[in-house]
Amino acid sequence: MKDVAARAGVGLKTVSRVVNGEAGVSTDTERRVNEAITALGFRRNDSARVLRKGSTSSVGLVLEDLADPFYSPLSRAVEEVARAHGALLINGSSAEDPERERELVLALCARRVDGLVIVPASGDHRYLEPEMAAGVATVFVDRPPGRIEADLVLSDNFTGAREGVAHLIAHGHRRIGFIGDQPRIHTAGERLRGYRAAMAEAGLAVADSWVAPGGTDPQRVRADAARMLDGTEGTEPVTAFFSGNNRVTVALVRELAAPVRRERAVALVGFDDFELADLLSPAVTVVAQDPADLGRNAAELLFRRLDGADDEPRRVSRPTRLIARGSGELPPSL
Amino acid sequence: MKDVAARAGVGLKTVSRVVNGEAGVSTDTERRVNEAITALGFRRNDSARVLRKGSTSSVGLVLEDLADPFYSPLSRAVEEVARAHGALLINGSSAEDPERERELVLALCARRVDGLVIVPASGDHRYLEPEMAAGVATVFVDRPPGRIEADLVLSDNFTGAREGVAHLIAHGHRRIGFIGDQPRIHTAGERLRGYRAAMAEAGLAVADSWVAPGGTDPQRVRADAARMLDGTEGTEPVTAFFSGNNRVTVALVRELAAPVRRERAVALVGFDDFELADLLSPAVTVVAQDPADLGRNAAELLFRRLDGADDEPRRVSRPTRLIARGSGELPPSL
DNA sequence: ATGAAAGCGCTAACAT
DNA sequence: ATGTTAGCGCTTTCAT
Numbered sequence: 211m212k213d214v215a216a217r218a219g220v221g222l223k224t225v226s227r228v229v230n231g232e233a234g235v236s237t238d239t240e241r242r243v244n245e246a247i248t249a250l251g252f253r254r255n256d257s258a259r260v261l262r263k264g265s266t267s268s269v270g271l272v273l274e275d276l277a278d279p280f281y282s283p284l285s286r287a288v289e290e291v292a293r294a295h296g297a298l299l300i301n302g303s304s305a306e307d308p309e310r311e312r313e314l315v316l317a318l319c320a321r322r323v324d325g326l327v328i329v330p331a332s333g334d335h336r337y338l339e340p341e342m343a344a345g346v347a348t349v350f351v352d353r354p355p356g357r358i359e360a361d362l363v364l365s366d367n368f369t370g371a372r373e374g375v376a377h378l379i380a381h382g383h384r385r386i387g388f389i390g391d392q393p394r395i396h397t398a399g400e401r402l403r404g405y406r407a408a409m410a411e412a413g414l415a416v417a418d419s420w421v422a423p424g425g426t427d428p429q430r431v432r433a434d435a436a437r438m439l440d441g442t443e444g445t446e447p448v449t450a451f452f453s454g455n456n457r458v459t460v461a462l463v464r465e466l467a468a469p470v471r472r473e474r475a476v477a478l479v480g481f482d483d484f485e486l487a488d489l490l491s492p493a494v495t496v497v498a499q500d501p502a503d504l505g506r507n508a509a510e511l512l513f514r515r516l517d518g519a520d521d522e523p524r525r526v527s528r529p530t531r532l533i534a535r536g537s538g539e540l541p542p543s544l
Numbered sequence: 545m546k547d548v549a550a551r552a553g554v555g556l557k558t559v560s561r562v563v564n565g566e567a568g569v570s571t572d573t574e575r576r577v578n579e580a581i582t583a584l585g586f587r588r589n590d591s592a593r594v595l596r597k598g599s600t601s602s603v604g605l606v607l608e609d610l611a612d613p614f615y616s617p618l619s620r621a622v623e624e625v626a627r628a629h630g631a632l633l634i635n636g637s638s639a640e641d642p643e644r645e646r647e648l649v650l651a652l653c654a655r656r657v658d659g660l661v662i663v664p665a666s667g668d669h670r671y672l673e674p675e676m677a678a679g680v681a682t683v684f685v686d687r688p689p690g691r692i693e694a695d696l697v698l699s700d701n702f703t704g705a706r707e708g709v710a711h712l713i714a715h716g717h718r719r720i721g722f723i724g725d726q727p728r729i730h731t732a733g734e735r736l737r738g739y740r741a742a743m744a745e746a747g748l749a750v751a752d753s754w755v756a757p758g759g760t761d762p763q764r765v766r767a768d769a770a771r772m773l774d775g776t777e778g779t780e781p782v783t784a785f786f787s788g789n790n791r792v793t794v795a796l797v798r799e800l801a802a803p804v805r806r807e808r809a810v811a812l813v814g815f816d817d818f819e820l821a822d823l824l825s826p827a828v829t830v831v832a833q834d835p836a837d838l839g840r841n842a843a844e845l846l847f848r849r850l851d852g853a854d855d856e857p858r859r860v861s862r863p864t865r866l867i868a869r870g871s872g873e874l875p876p877s878l
Numbered sequence: 879a880t881g882a883a884a885g886c887g888c889t890a891a892c893a894t
Numbered sequence: 895a896t897g898t899t900a901g902c903g904c905t906t907t908c909a910t
Contacts, residue, residue, distance in 0.1 A: 211887065221897040226889065234895055251674030256654045257594040258887035261902050266591070268634070268655075277620035277836075279613060279819070286611035289637060298651060300602070300634045303623060317632060320590045321602075340585030460820065467823055485613070486794065486820045489801055502611075545903065555881040560905065568879055592903035595886050 211252065218246040229254050260322065268292075269512060270318035271301040272311055273329035273352075280456055280482055280501050281329070284351070287505030288327055295513050297324065306395075308332035319346055325512045327351055327505075333394065335360075347515035351508035353396040361515065363508045363526045365499040367397050367481075370530030371404025372411075374479040374497040375452050377532060379412045382542050383450040383477060386420065387438040389431055389462060390454025393423040401454050401481055417445045426457035432465040439476065449542035450477035456484045463490060479538040481530075488535055495538025498531045545586065552580040563588055594656065602626075603846060604652035605635040606645055607663035607686075614790055614816055614835050615663065618685070621839030622661055629847050631658065640729075642666035653680055659846045661685055661839075667728065669694075681849035685842035687730040695849065697842045697860045699833040701731050701815075704864030705738025706745075708813040708831040709786050711866060713746045716876050717784040717811060720754065721772040723765055723796060724788025727757040735788050735815055751779045760791035766799040773810065783876035784811035790818045797824060813872040822869055829872025832865045 215225045220239060227235050228243040235243075246252070260266045271288050273281045289299045300318060304311035311331040315338065318326060325347035328335075333356040342348055342360070349361040378386050388405045391398035402423060409416050419442050422434035441447035453459040459480030466476055480487075483498035507526055549559045554573060561569050562577040569577075580586075594600045605622050607615045623633045634652060638645035645665040649672065652660060659681035662669075667690040676682055676694070683695040712720050722739045725732035736757060743750050753776050756768035775781035787793040793814030800810055814821075817832035841860055 222887095223889080223898080224896060227896085230889090236895065239895080251677065253650065253654050253675070253678075255595070255656060255887055257591050257600070257656055258902090259889075260591040261589070261595050261887080261904085262889045264902080275620065276610075276623060277616040279616075282611040282613070282616040286609065286637060289610060289635075293636075298634055298636065298655070300632055301623075302627070302632065303620060316587070320587050321632070322589060322591055341587070343585065344587075463820075463823060484819075486797075486818075486824065489797060490820065490823055491825055556903095557881055557905085558879085561880090564905090570879065573879080589903055592886090593905075595888085595903080596905045598886080 211254070213250055214243065214246045214252050217250065218242045264322075265324055266322050267296055268298040268300055268321070268323050269325045269327065269509075270315070270321075270323040271299055271327045272304055272314050272318070273301070274306050274331060275303050276301060277303075278457075279484060280499075284329075284501040284505035287502040288509040291506055291509035291513065295516075304329075304331040306331045306392075308334075312337055316341075324516055325349070327508050327512055328355070329353060330355060332356060347512055349508045349512045349515070351504050359523045361508075361511045361523050361525075363504055363511065363528065365397075365504065365528050365530055367400035367530075368404045368407070370497040370499070370532075371401040371452070371481060372408045373404075373530075373532050374481065374495075374538075375405045375408035376411070377495070377534070377538055378450045378452065378477055378479055379408060379414070381477065381539055384414055384542070385417075385446055385448045386414075386450045386452055387435070387448040388421045388423075388452050388454070389434055389458050390423040391458065392425050398423060398454055405452055419445050420448055423454070426455065426461070428457075428461035428464065431458050431461035435462055435465045439471065439474075447544060448476075449544050450479075450540075453478065453480045456480065456482035459494065459496070460484065463494065475540045475543050477538055477540040477542070479532075483533065490537075492537040492540065493535035495535045496533050498533050500528070503528060545588070547584055548577065548580045548586050551584065552576045598656075599658055600656050601630055602632040602634055602655070602657050603659045603661065603843075604649070604655075604657040605633055605661045606638055606648050606652070607635070608640050608665060609637050610635060611637075612791075613818060614833075618663075618835040618839035621836040622843040625840055625843035625847065629850075638663075638665040640665045640726075642668075646671055650675075658850055659683070661842050661846055662689070663687060664689060666690060681846055683842045683846045683849070685838050693857045695842075695845045695858050695860075697838055697845065697862065699731075699838065699862050699864055701734035701864075702738045702741070704831040704833070704866075705735040705786070705788075705815060706742045707738075707864075707866050708815065708829075708872070709739050709742035710745070711829070711868070711872055712784045712786065712811055712813055713742060713748070715811065715873055718748055718876070719751075719780055719782045720748075720784045720786055721769070721782035722755045722757075722786050722788070723768055723772075723792050724757040725792065726759050732757060732788055739786055753779050754782055757788070760789065760795070762791075762795035762798065765792050765795035769796055769799045773805065773808075781878060782810075783878050784874075785813075787812065787814045790814065790816035793828065793830070794818065797828065809874045809877050811872060811874040811876070813866075817867065824871075826871040826874065827869035829869045830867050832867050834862070837862060 215222045292299045302314040319341045329352045335355045335358045351363045438448045453462050480496045483496045487494040549556045626633045636648040653675045663686045669689045669692045685697045772782045787796050814830045817830045821828040
């Protein structure tokens, strides 16, 4: 910028004015400055600007996996809102590792992002207290923060799961298996709670072997499903499944489509919608969340804070929607 | 940092040494400094650090759409490589708009990212010349840059498409429709070229109405497909489709699954693999790319440059793989 | 082992 | 309309 000023024969501040489109520069001077800028290939160094202004016009997003089809639309939605506010998005995947989440978040804080949107992997966010006190706006989405208060956007996982399981019960099922994600994940716990509530409301007992929380690894999902389908000593086989998220659903669909399984129609309702669910046979009935909507809400809450709102932390709950497509309406086959 | 120094009763440089783990600080002093850091909730301001050091330890990624199932694994792969090199990832979606790409890229340059990975939407990247001259390492992926020289990682789109279409021909098809993305996109053009090459090699003429490049909008894909399936005056209906990318394939699968279409089996080979392709009926034969592999290669090329490599720009070509699943092996039905 | 001073490139505040 | 000065928070250089 100094070079530009020298070349244009003006002061530093005048160049700054031109670069930032501020008023108070004659058209002639402006032209000379712009010529110098082009000639020198000058581009403002935002690091210096940030250092001086204190705000970076960037927000951070930390989630489990950027490539997960559930989270990528969420990420895109946050990006769109950020863009509308002139901010860039820095994002990172925690890979469901609390330590990695912490490292990422603190690295983003060191970069002085204006705000953070977090899908937490950790259960304890007290490490964020100094940062939030220092003015980093923070919004949690999809799962609540641990041991601190902050804005939060959640789907109504409990109600959604309860409705999904009630739907199976309404279609005549009495022995329904639940395969879900790791129970330490909030959403997984809520969905399991919804499953139990629906069963209890229908007066149905739940055998221990019908409940298999434990992560999204396709191998383990298929193994647990196979076990429930075949029945164990003292427990009859299930006639339907409720699956805890889209990764589990996809693994489950693969197991149900395996040649040895096809002879028997097993009902399925999955939490989370996914692409092509409508084109499988049977088409998969789901309890749908809208990940883009979650992301948009979270980002808007964030920018509300950045615009100065300093009221109590908000908790936004978004409804889920049962989409009946066929797999959830199959009658019990045993 | 000044506050920390004051509280610990040491000089500024000593705090800097502790924060950066440099040698030359007595254990006792170090302890006092660390106490002060914790007490004050101090976190180094990376903006100042960047300003002084000149490097940001961050890389930018610009692509069409972060939420596209083809690009999100690419993005994740870039993130992983960046992480291995201690760098953060800033990313943005160009939405296939050249002007938006340019804005994003220049914003990233102003932030002084160390390097850029770009899936270009624009056909002219001369705007990057000053930046590259100023030392911003740049790698293009999935599509070549326009009017400049730079590192590049591409799938072999032409060969992949030619093989895919040849596969249909080998299964008896003579009238094959091509539905692709906008032809100004490099990959779309290459795939169309592959289609034409395969047809020509088999001595088959291509009717104008069999070729429909034009974007991924599901409505238009289905309309064009319907037109080709019904035939037009002077042109017989097609018996097979080759689709130009995964968005087109999914739209096409929907059209072929529509009740009115089901009576006739239409063969399909799609460019790009996609989740659940194997579970549709018929399962969809595809020419698969590996988006994560593309991203990984691009990022590694980038960090190679950042590590000082200054040889000629490289052009890395990655092979595609034909995965036969059923839809591409259906015989002609007319 | 430790510290003082200069300066990275910009903008805010205050001249002129 | 334009320029000057100070300083954002850190690292570099050079003393001590």
